[in-house]
Amino acid sequence: MSRRTPVTVGATLVAIALALGACADGADDTPQPGSTGAAAYPVTVGNVTLEQRPAKIVSLSPSTTEMLFAIGAGAQVTAVDDNSDYPAEAPRSQLSGFQPNAEAIAAKNPDLVVLTTDANKVVDQLAKFKIPVYLAPAAVTLDDTYRQIDELGRLTGHGAEATDLVGRMRHDVDKLIKDLPPRSSRPTYYYELDPTLYTVTGTTFVGSLFTMAGLQNVADAADPGGAKGGYPQLSVEVLVQADPDLVFLADTKCCKQSAETVAARPGWSGITAVQTGRIVALDDDVASRWGPRVVDLLRAIVEAVAKVPA
Secondary structure, eight states: OOOOOHHHHHHHHHHHHHHHHTOOOOSOOOOOTTSSSOOOSSEEETTEEESSOOSSEEEOOHHHHHHHHHTTOGGGEEEEOTTOOOSTTSOBOSOOSSSOOHHHHHTTOOSEEEESOOGGGHHHHHHHTTOOEEEOOOOSSHHHHHHHHHHHHHHHTOHHHHHHHHHHHHHHHHHHHHTSOOOSSOOEEEEESSTTOBBOOTTSHHHHHHHHTTOEETTGGGSGGGTTTTOOBOOHHHHHHHOOSEEEESOTTTSOOOHHHHHTSTTOTTSHHHHTTOEEEOOHHHHHOOSTTHHHHHHHHHHHHTTSOO
8 A cells, every 4th residue: 555645545545446346347257177276278267368377477456466476476477566565575666556557567578467447448458469467356255355366376377376275265264253252232343544534334345354253334324325335434423423342443554543643533532442442453455455364354353353342
């Protein structure tokens, strides 16, 4: 996640989320042979057919960059976008995933490009260069994450590694949810994107993780029918009245927020989460991506829930 000022970060995050979410017609969900065995080419995933294993991959999404390295395809990745900062060895460049430039991408001479959005109609432009593109839209559910990992595994010749990764993620997620203590009611939470109180609802990808953990989102009522795409902005008055049991901060890097800065905000002293010290500082990047580290995010959520009296 790039560094932004607090007054603009919320609007930027919402615009990005809506833009990515609009690209819901990427690769298909149909399982393909080869996802659990040795790589065999040609390989077809959705509309993408590769005649041979790609040796020069350009990834223009932090989430897909993490996926590619996690399945063992990192050595094939020759360039990533300017926001792909994990893992550290990812070859960052000045390429943009939000405003992709076909000529700049083609200059990298890739044999596979991975995108999350078809901004600037870059897919058609890259087709003129005969460069195949795999679209991995922003995940809506964990199944989307699993599918994208599997499909990237098949495309890159790492089907077995991808299958293993997905299996481990499913196991870890299932165990985290299974170990949650039984409750008679659902604790409430507020998830902060920036200090201007932009947040998410339970209909978003990250919101679905909190729902899995048995939490109720106090922002759901602020976006009835999803008119705001699941990213409403709350007022202090609404938040204080909602009185969440937990506060999760996804703006610790971009906006330097912490339990201390939240507790010092005017009007916040009466909120249960503040009074009980249940303010959870998240890693902005982990909280904003849908790659393998989503398990780490769910673990942080579950650990926080465990501290709320049943």
